[in-house]
Structures are given as structure tokens and as C-alpha cells.
Amino acid sequence: MTSPDQTPGDGCGGPAGGVPASAATNTGNQAVVEGRVVRGSAPLSTGYARLLGTGDEFVAEVPLGEDGGFRFFAAPGTWKLRVLAPGGARADRSVSAEYGKVTKVEVTV
Amino acid sequence: MSRSEALVDAEWVEAHAGDPGVVLVEVDEDTSAYDKGHIRNAIKIDWKKDLQDPVRRDFVDRVGFEKLLSERGIAGDDTVVLYGGNNNWFAAYAYWYFKLYGHHNVKLLDGGRKRWELDSRVLTTDVPERPATTYRAAEQDAALRAKRDEVLDAIGKRNLVDVRSPDEFAGRLLAPAHLPQEQAQRGGHIPTARNVPWSKAANEDGTFRSDEELSTLYGDEAGLDFGKDTIAYCRIGERSAHTWFVLHELLEQPNVKNYDGSWTEYGSLVGVPIELGDAR
Numbered sequence: 057m058t059s060p061d062q063t064p065g066d067g068c069g070g071p072a073g074g075v076p077a078s079a080a081t082n083t084g085n086q087a088v089v090e091g092r093v094v095r096g097s098a099p100l101s102t103g104y105a106r107l108l109g110t111g112d113e114f115v116a117e118v119p120l121g122e123d124g125g126f127r128f129f130a131a132p133g134t135w136k137l138r139v140l141a142p143g144g145a146r147a148d149r150s151v152s153a154e155y156g157k158v159t160k161v162e163v164t165v
Numbered sequence: 166m167s168r169s170e171a172l173v174d175a176e177w178v179e180a181h182a183g184d185p186g187v188v189l190v191e192v193d194e195d196t197s198a199y200d201k202g203h204i205r206n207a208i209k210i211d212w213k214k215d216l217q218d219p220v221r222r223d224f225v226d227r228v229g230f231e232k233l234l235s236e237r238g239i240a241g242d243d244t245v246v247l248y249g250g251n252n253n254w255f256a257a258y259a260y261w262y263f264k265l266y267g268h269h270n271v272k273l274l275d276g277g278r279k280r281w282e283l284d285s286r287v288l289t290t291d292v293p294e295r296p297a298t299t300y301r302a303a304e305q306d307a308a309l310r311a312k313r314d315e316v317l318d319a320i321g322k323r324n325l326v327d328v329r330s331p332d333e334f335a336g337r338l339l340a341p342a343h344l345p346q347e348q349a350q351r352g353g354h355i356p357t358a359r360n361v362p363w364s365k366a367a368n369e370d371g372t373f374r375s376d377e378e379l380s381t382l383y384g385d386e387a388g389l390d391f392g393k394d395t396i397a398y399c400r401i402g403e404r405s406a407h408t409w410f411v412l413h414e415l416l417e418q419p420n421v422k423n424y425d426g427s428w429t430e431y432g433s434l435v436g437v438p439i440e441l442g443d444a445r
């Protein structure tokens with residue numbers, strides 16, 4: 057298995073300081089969903105990205121990185137990406153994941 | 166314990182963060198979160214560097230815990246208020262850990278760092294200085310921690326609660342979906358375990374759901390027998406500490422243990438029974 061540099065060792069927490077959108081991703085055989093969140097023209101560095109399944113079932117959540125970046129290692133399939141931002145703002149996007157591929161998403165809140 | 170004793174809200178923290186005898190502690194896997202900004206007067210504990218033995222897979226021993234808390238300036242009679250990221254996973258883990266070593270006056274900030282950030286409350290980079298103490302801990306409370314032989318013996322006898330995501334429970338993933346898929350040798354779950362993902366106990370902002378909702382979730386919906394003892398597990402024991410907190414501290418179930426070996430241990434054991442597939 058491969059481990060992107062930004063990923064912590066064996067914990068379940070978000071990568072240290074969030075995931076810079078610019079960080080290289082070594083996907084190996086993983087199904088990666090990653091991207092960036094912006095508010096206006098600036099990256100949103102305080103906020104959260106959640107991956108939701110059928111019926112909005114929670115799958116995973118990460119804090120946004122300094123440049124608004126996020127990354128998930130999902131199972132293959134179609135997911136809902138939800139962004140939570142200060143002030144009650146949120147945005148939903150439908151995303152697909154498949155093994156060996158990085159699905160890129162940019163979200164504006 | 167009860168909700169009013171185990172949880173505090175942001176207003177309480179803003180009013181009492183500077184009180185003598187109150188120690189605010191941020192606990193994260195990602196300690197850079199603390200360094201970027203934390204609640205005023207909060208100190209930090211790194212769940213891995215500070216709370217895990219650097220060589221063996223186990224906790225720091227009692228002496229090590231005493232040394233840590235003494236250095237951080239925490240006294241035995243202080244009110245320790247924990248909060249952190251990841252919907253308080255690691256703060257709940259630390260809460261359970263403090264209880265394990267006999268520190269009874271400990272509380273969680275409901276919603277943790279996420280709710281605080283989403284409410285745009287003030288964070289600071291100022292690091293408080295606390296004079297060292299001479300902390301004395303108790304021996305680990307075996308009533309709170311399950312080990313593998315006890316878990317094996319509990320199959321079909323006690324409530325086993327697998328708090329991982331449905332895909333991890335079914336064996337399709339070996340780790341949460343924001344981490345690379347590695348660790349245990351086999352996927353699946355412990356036979357007879359019910360799958361109640363930790364996230365069902367939390368609202369979107371990271372706060373805990375109401376006692377009524379939680380009681381319905383674990384009792385009516387998941388079918389836990391509240392007359393039986395319970396063991397909760399996840400992958401490495403921190404999400405299940407969140408569920409342990411719900412069952413033991415909020416719902417006041419008397420005999421609940423956290424199996425911190427969890428799936429990274431169980432899923433790599435030779436010869437133990439494993440079930441695959443979705444929850445029935």
C-alpha cells in the first residue's frame with residue numbers, strides 16, 4: 057500500500073494541518089477524492105469537508121487545509137461531498153470515486 | 166456521570182477558562198491545529214506522542230502518566246476540560262484515558278474544536294505557562310478497558326458495538342475513508358457485533374445528540390440489550406472512546422468497556438472468528 061506524504065501514521069485523524077490542495081497524491085490502487093474550497097476568490101482554511109453516502113450516511117470528515125484543500129480515500133462509488141463553513145454556510149456536491157483515480161473537486165461556498 | 170457533569174458548552178468555557186483549578190486541554194492527533202490557534206488558556210496533549218508507549222503498543226504506564234500531567238501543570242483535583250478536532254474523537258479518548266488512571270473530574274467541551282470554529286469563536290496562539298505539579302495517578306481501572314481475550318469471550322454473550330463506518334464493518338474498507346487503506350490483515354467485524362457508527366451519536370456540528378435520541382439509537386434501533394455488559398471497538402480505539410463516552414457517561418450504562426486494541430489488533434490475530442458483510 058502507498059501512503060501520501062501528508063497522511064498521518066496510524067491514527068484516524070485528519071492529516072496534519074489539513075491537506076494542501078497542491079500536495080502530490082500517489083494513488084496506487086486507492087480511490088481518491090480531493091479538492092479545494094474557496095469563499096469568494098480566497099481559499100477557505102477554516103471549515104470541514106464531509107463525505108456522505110446513501111441517505112446522507114456519514115462516511116468521513118476532514119478539516120480543510122491552509123489552502124482550502126481536502127482529500128478522502130473512499131470506496132469506489134458515488135458520494136455526496138458536503139462542506140461546512142463558519143457562519144452556517146454549506147455546500148453539497150456529488151462526486152464519484154474509483155480505484156487508481158484521483159477525482160478532483162472545487163467547491164465554492 | 167450524567168450529561169450535565171460530563172459535558173460543558175462553549176459559554177461555560179469562555180466564562181471559566183481562566184479559573185484556578187480549571188485546565189483546558191486540546192487533544193489532537195494533529196497537534197499543528199493547536200499551534201495554529203487554540204482556545205485561550207488551553208494546553209495541548211498529543212494523543213500519540215504523549216499517551217502511547219514509544220516502543221510497545223500500549224499506553225504510557227502510571228508513572229509515565231504522572232510525569233506527563235506533572236509537567237503540564239495538572240493537579241489531581243483540577244477540573245480538566247478536554248476538546249479537540251475530529252468531532253472530539255481524541256478528546257473522548259483522552260477523557261476515557263484520564264478516567265482509566267483515576268482522574269475523575271474531567272469534562273468534554275460539547276462539539277469540540279469544530280463547533281468552536283464554525284461558531285467563529287476566538288482562538289489564540291498564546292501558550293499558557295503552568296507551574297509543574299506532583300501528580301499522582303491510580304492504577305488503571307480494569308473495568309473500563311477490554312483486552313483481546315475478554316473480547317473473544319464476549320462473542321455471543323455481551324453487547325459488542327462496532328462503531329466504524331458500514332464499509333469498514335462489512336470488510337470493504339480497512340480504515341476510515343480519509344486515510345489510506347492499510348493496517349489490519351483482514352477486513353470484517355467480530356461475530357455478533359452490532360454496527361452503530363460513532364457518527365450517529367453526533368450532530369453535524371460535532372455536538373452529541375440528545376439523551377432521548379441516543380437511547381433510541383442504541384436501544385430501539387441497534388438492539389443493544391441494556392441489561393448486558395458492553396464492549397465498544399473501532400480501528401484503534403478512539404472512535405470507540407467516543408461511543409464509550411456516550412454509553413457510559415451520557416446514558417449512564419454501568420458496565421461499558423473500550424477495546425483499544427480494536428480492529429488493528431483483532432483483524433490481525435491468527436485463528437479468531439471474523440464475519441463479513443453488512444449489518445443485519
